[in-house]
Amino acid sequence: MKHDICHAPVALTDAAALNSWNAMIRAFLAHKPATPQHLADTLDAAPDFAMGYAARGLFALMLGRAEMWQVAEDARTAAHQAARSSLPSARERGWLDALDHWLADSPTGAVAALETVLDRWPQDTLSAKASHGIRFILGDAPGMRASVERVLPAHGADHPLRGYLMGCHAFTLEETGDYGAAERAGRAGLTLAPDDAWGLHAVAHVHDMRNEPDAGIALIEGFSSAWEGSNNFRYHVWWHKALLHLDRGETDVVLALYDRQIRADRTDDYRDIANATSLLMRLHLDGVAVGDRWDELGALAQNRIDDGCLVFADLHYQLALSGAGKTGAVREMTARFARDARKSGDMADRVADPGLSALAGLTAFAEGRYATAFENLSAARPKMQSIGGSHAQRDVFERITIDAGLRAGHFDATEQIMLDRLALRAGHADRFAESRFEQLSRLRRIPAQ
Structure with missing residues (x-):
């Protein structure tokens, strides 16, 4: 049996198909827009390649969009049909099992299936990255780190994809609070894989958490090779740059980045x-007028009320609906959450807790009911990591919680949340922290220290 660029067995005998598959792996690791085309070319050249169809299905589900569910179902049908006409390897079987689990509402089962592949082939960077991506959706930072660290030894200096795995390692180190090691791993990975947008963004996270906006901006501007050719992930890199400029108080720069980069293509990707x-929302909390920018987002979010794929996505849709003043749509989302919370499965569990409380808190905040907002958002906090995303992404909910508490007069409880947030950042106070501690002191009529 042949082996692919991961040094793992692959059921491809046609040279063109193997070349396309290897190109797909590199593109997937680097977040390149050519990933689906390379996969399509692979399957055109090898129509009985079960793992290829399984990859198509898993990649579709990672997009977190309701219409992708049918794409994944069709891919599963094709994968199992191909498997019946051949003898799939254990690696292929693991990918088929992963797709089956996710389509049965168990992305945790999908992760377990991919980890069985890595048990046998720890050098399989593709399976490691897929497991990493699903764990990210599930908010499992410790699991991401453990997974990467157990396969790192199999990605030695001779492994062609070592740099990309180092980028994954950097992100897991950052998300588990080891900021110095994260920066070192991320920068070392970029020397091996200069087009690794994920690794670059991991280091940008470090600079955000350590309140180093100058260094973060210089990093992004200095490593354009990492994001210039990426898919819509480059908008996320620009988002990180905007956060860093916001921490320097440069709101005009932030709005320009929003208009010219972050929303240059008005997609509805979650x-x-x-x-x-x-x-x-960050700008709004800081009293910056954003004009009619909410309207476009609210219109797109209104079409996603019934998606129900990811709580992380839904909470951001709710922010957009509230920002655009779509009160009827806000109520529809609330009703859909109530229905989904009664279902079973990994995502339904997350809708029930923390989703219901978080959604109620965001709605109350938008309506000016700050005591209710603080009560609900505080109740959601212990499990908010389970909705997925990163510390930086979920920080918007932390900021809303803090502002709700200050406005509602819950000073002691809010101060503890502020201290928790500061501790997560290893004691590095950003502009938001400084302003809210000052505000808290004023509200308590104690001079700021």
């Missing part, structure tokens, strides 16, 4: 909506 809504 990740792009999350970038936009969370940035507008």
Whole structure:
């Protein structure tokens, strides 16, 4: 049996198909827009390649869009049909099992299936990245780190994809609070894989958490090779740049980045909506007028009320609906959450807790009911990591919680949340922290220290 660029067995005998598959792996690791085309070329050349169809299905589900569910179902049908006409390897079987689990509402089962592949082939960077991506959706930072660290030894200096796995490692180190090691791993990975947008963004996270906006901006501007050729992930990199400029108080620069980069293509990809809504919300909390920018996001979010794929996406849709003043749509989302919370499965569990409380808190905040907002958002906090995303992405909910508490007069409880947030950042106070601690002191009529 042949082996692919991951040094793992692959059921491809045709040279053109193997070349396309290897190109797909590199593109997937680097977040390149050519990924689906390379996969399509692979399957055109090898129509009985079960793992290829399984990859198509898993990649579709990672997009977090309701219409992708049928794409994944069709891919599963094709994968199993191909498997019946051949003898799939354990690697292929693991990918088929992963797709089956996710389509049965168990992305945790999908992760377990991919980890069985890595048990046998720890050098399989493709399976490692897929497991990493699903764990990210599930908010499992410790699991991401453990997974990467157990396969790192199999990605030695001779492994052609070592740099990309180092980028994954950097992100897991950052999300588990080891900021110095994260920066070192991320920068070392970029020397091996200069087009690794994920690794670059991991280091940008470090600079955000350590309140180093100058260094973060210089990083993004200095490593354009990492994001210039990426898919819509480049908008997320620009979002990080906007956060860093916001921390320097450069709101004009932030709005220009929003208009010219972050929302240059007005897509309704949930990740792009999350970038936009969370940035507008940060500006709103700081008293910056954003004009009619909410209207476009609200119109797109209104079409996603019934998606129900990811709580992370839904909460950002709710921000957009509230920002655009779509009160009827806000109520529809609330009703859909109530229905979904009664279902079973990994995502339904997350809708029930923390989703219901978080959604109620965001709605109350938008309506000026700050005591209710603080009560609900505080109740959601212990499990908010389970909705997925990163510390930086979920920080918008932390900021709303803090502002709700200050406005409602819950000073002691709010101060503890502010201290928790500061501790997560290893004691590095950003502009938001400084302004809210000052505000808290004024509200308590104690001079700021």
